[in-house]
Amino acid sequence: MEKEWDGRPDPELLLRQNFPDSNNKGRGKLKIFFGYAAGVGKTFAMLEAARQEKAGGRDVVVGYIEPHDRPDTLALLDGLELLTPKYVEYKGITLREFDLDGVLIRHPDLVLVDELAHTNAQGCRHKKRYQDVTELLDAGINVYTTVNVQHLESLHDIVASITHVRVNERIPDRVFDNAAQVELVDIGPEELRQRLEEGKIYHREQADRASISFFTAQNLSALREIALRRTADRVNREVIRERDAAGKDYFTGEHVLVCLSPSPTNAKVIRTAARMASAFHADFTAVLVETEHLKKEHVRISRSMEANINLAKQFRANVITLYGDDIVEQVASYARQNGISKIVIGRTVRTRHSIFAKPTLIDRLIKAVPNMDIYVIPDASARERKRNGGTEQKRRVGSDLLKTALVMAFCTAMSLILDHYQLGIINAAMIYMMGTMLSAYLTRAGWCGLLASVASVLLFNFFFTEPRYTLQADASIYPFTFAAMLVCALVTSSMASRLKREAAKGEAESRYMQILFDINRNLRKGSTGEEILDICGTLVRNLLKRNIVIYDTREGRTDRMKIYPASENEDSARLTSLFKQQSEAAVAFWVYKNRHKAGATTDTLPGAQARYTPVYKDDRVYAVIGVEMKGGDTIQPNDKNVLNIIAEETSYRLGDMKEGCPR
Incomplete structure (x- = not known):
């Protein structure tokens, strides 16, 4: 299915691939063969376990095994069914990848998928191989796989500090923790280094480099300890889980x-x-x-x-x-x-x-x-980042200084005009105080209010007290006047800054609450499923100011849709062509069947031109919301939360009406 977007099968074929008729009900189970470095024997142990399962009459296939030049490992493949890998063209290179759809069609009881942390090539359905495995488990297929300790997300920084190597291919800890079984494959560091020297892990040249960088005795000992600790942590979680299942409370209050x-x-x-x-x-x-x-x-x-x-x-x-x-x-x-x-x-x-x-x-x-x-x-790396971010910081400081200078210049000009008509210097003092408040309101840095306060006193002294155009003051009362002006200016600028913050906070909270209120109120206006989905599409368009499509999937198809253009100037024909093309409909259909978001800016089918979100409750999917994404832009986190709320409230409203759809 994934070889190229233009040649994808229709959604009905996608349905048969993802959900074949099978007697295997329920979710599959995941077993991870866990090690602390390459060469400890994870793949070997996995193949041995698979051969035992096959000997016991289980339907076992090899979905993907990383190519090895290890005769003892390759020998274990004899007698096992090997599925053909998927070949993907990328920048003139043919890449060998795991064929997810091939396994879904074959639907064995157990499949072997090596290298769980692998990043898939562009053109595959998912960005990461662990997402392929998750889809297999959802389809009721059991999976054996392998992973090293450095690929666990939570341990990334610890491992990097030891090995000085940052691993880009990582998996969420939940995948590891939720596995039905984890088998630690362990050998001593010296034995592993001996394997490396004998060429059983890498070719000679690569092995020589590895032995003086990653595969040092100190690194391997530290990684082994981390792997042992992480496995022990998982066992501890299992004990707690069993205690919870037995009805015994476990509460730390943390x-x-x-x-x-x-x-x-x-x-x-x-x-x-x-x-x-x-x-x-x-x-x-x-x-x-x-x-x-x-x-x-x-x-x-x-x-x-x-x-x-x-x-x-x-x-x-x-x-x-x-x-x-x-x-x-x-x-x-x-x-x-x-x-x-x-x-x-x-x-x-x-x-x-x-x-x-x-x-x-x-x-x-x-x-x-x-x-x-x-x-x-x-x-x-904070100091380095500070240097890299200095340009942006200087730009913001320059902008605030310019605004403060312009406000003070305007106040001085207005005060000179009043002084020309002999309207009294007290009015000039008031203008400078208002200018201080304005400067605090217009700028982002808190010190701008202080700068404006001091500048207003100095400018008032220079232009409007005798002797003029000096920073001296003849009258003994002026020092008290200056002090009073400075205090008043500081207080008013501080109040202006606080009011600005409170106003922004209140505006954001008010907008958010108004959106939630509008969602609930508007959805209750709909008396039919069509009206509710129409209101949903309008709400999403008004929220994101983007082109929106609603695929009505209550009848189990994605061919019923309605488009909501972001503005009247949008090309309706282009949008209709976009959302009706087979590639986009296939993504929407995948979202419908799997109840997970997919498309642009996600890790699943990222080559799509829109981001798709399911509208579902329990196991019923009522619709799929599509949002066109242009130029690699993203949806703001807060807007994304509101989008999810709209989808959730829409599903509840449709569920309350008992507008059913096929499972």
Whole structure:
């Protein structure tokens, strides 16, 4: 099916491939052969186990085995059914990939899929092989697979600090933890190094490089210890799970909160918090504070933020969005109200120390919640990132300085006009105070209000007190006047900044609540399934300001659809052609059958031109929402949450009406 988009089969064939008639009911079981490095014997152990299963009469096929030049491993393939791999053309190179659809059609009882953490080539349905395995399990097929410790997401930073190698191919820890069985394949580091020297793992030249880099005795011992610990942790979880199943309570009262940010190194903070939550068997919450500054950031920042949110969700964190410019106030307030016991945050960078330096976010957070444990995660690359981000910071500072200078220049010009008509210098003082408030409102940096306050006093002294055009003042009362002006200017600028933050926070919360209210109110206006889906499409279009399609799947097909153009200027013929073409309909149909999002900006069928979200309740899928994505742009996290709420509320409304659809 996946060889090229233009030649994809119709949705009915896709249905037969994904859901063949089978007596195998229920979800398949996953067994992982787990090791600490290449060459420990994971594939060998998997093949031996498969041969035993086949000897016992089980239907076993080899879906994909990584090519090896190891005679003892290759010998174990004799007598096993090997499925033909899928060949994908990419940049003039033919790549060998696992044929997911071939296994779904064959539908064995057990399939072997090597290298669980592998990243698929473009043109495959899923971005990652573990997603292929998940689809096999959903189809009722049991899977044997292999993975090394360095490929677990939560251990990425720890392994990288030991080996100085960052592994790009990783799997979520939930895949490992949810496996029905994990078998640790273990040999001693010295025996593994002996295998390497004998050429049983890599060719001679590659083995020589590996022996002095990754395969050092120190590295292997450390990786082996991590693998043993991770396996022991999983056994401990199994014990707790059995205790829960027996009705025995297990409660620690711990609740870990991690602070999200668009920083590329925030991923390390999230992984650390996830390991902590796992170790303490604690609830796990990730908090994003959406400030005005974050809303206005470049699309690159938005993508980084979305990646960190997805990583937190991968660790099953409850992601919460708060609104306001004071990050510490928002985090502290949420932590106090929700029983947080531990806060995990990344360390901010301070390039210079000074007695006048303002407290860091961490200093303020410690003061705000003195009774909570706060864990500060160091960032080795923070200083480098600070240098790389300096251009953007300078641009923002320059913009704020320019705004402050223009406001002060305008105030001076107005005051000189009033002075020319001899309307009194007291009016000039009032104009400067209003200018200070305006500067605080227009700029993002808090120090601009202070700068404007000092500048207003100096400008007033220079232009409007005797002797003119000097910073001297003859009258003894002027020092008190200047002091009063400075205090008033500081207070008013501070109040203006606070009002700006509160207004932005209130506006965001009000908008969010209004959207939720409108969703519920509008959906209740629909008296038929068609009307409810029509309202759903309109709500999504108004939210995202993009071209939307609703595939009505209540009759088990994706050929009934309605398009909602973003504006009257959109080409209706183009949109109809886009959403009716076989490639897009196939993605929508996959979403319908699997009840998972897919398409552009996701890891499943990312080559599609739209992002598709299912509207379902329990096992009934009522519709699929398609959102056209142009130029690689993304949907903001908050808008994505609202989109999911619209889909969920629509499904509840249709479910309440008992508008059924085939299973």
